[in-house]
Amino acid sequence: MLEKLNYFKHPFAVVESSRIGRGTRIWAFTHVMEGARVGENCNLCDHVFVESNVVVGDRVTVKNGVALWDGVVLEDLVFVGPFAVFTNDKNPRAAVRKNRREFLPTRVCQGASIGANATLICGITIGRHAFVGAGAVVTKDVDDFAIVVGNPARRVGYMCLCGSKLRNSLRCRCGQVYEKDGQGRLRVAEGAAVPIAA
Ligand SMILES: CC(C)(COP(=O)(O)OP(=O)(O)OC[C@H]1O[C@@H](n2cnc3c(N)ncnc32)[C@H](O)[C@@H]1OP(=O)(O)O)[C@@H](O)C(=O)NCCC(=O)NCCS
Ligand SMILES: [Zn+2]
Helix, strand or coil: CCCCCCCECCCCCCCCCEECCCCCCECCEEEECCCCCCCCEEECCCCCCCCCEECCCCEEECCCCCCCCCCEECCCCCCCCCCCCCCCCCCCHHHHHCCHCCCCEEEECCCCECCCCEEECCCCCCCCCCCCCCCCCCCCCEEEEEEEEEEEEEEEECCCCCEEEECCCCECCCEEEECCCCCCCEECCCCCCCCCCC
């Protein structure tokens, strides 16, 4: 008898992993390899590839045409725009065979967004709720809430949980309040309400 899935799988998707969370939707021509972990209520749009040693949290959206290679971790509530590019080998050569341990990881922390067609060079961490602009080439870690654009990507400001750019103050027009920690890093102000899932 066919096992009833607690997630949605388009008939043209190839899902070899048994570790897919409840309520997740996997659309046409997406391939999830055996061993990959995908959390609950995610949306993997058309033409997404998820390699075996990949971890995807809950409520993550991956738009069309994105490949997640071994060593990529997407924490909860991450958004990956269409055709964003991940890497896991910093200096590939067709003639040089590497084993898996030599690949470099990439972590995208909770709530961060990656713009369309951005490229992430492996070995970096994108901070919580950070925002990578469309087409950026990210070569270094990105701070929490930072907006980075360009090639190489540089910080041009900070973005609120709600998706608005923070203008020269620590209070967004949505009411969310921020503060700087001892190292000058932005964080939600202690005791402040968080209106958006964080
Ligand atoms: C980064 C981003 C959030 C900035 O938005 P914004 O604050 O409204 O920025 P503005 O449009 O006011 O542009 C401000 C400046 O940054 C530049 N800029 C904006 N986005 C840029 C990008 N991705 N890369 C390089 N420069 C960018 C603009 O040209 C402008 O430059 P100027 O001051 O010299 O004129 C936005 O442009 C972006 O890249 N969003 C991602 C969209 C996306 O990929 N969505 C995926 C789902 S469809
Ligand atoms: Zn806001």
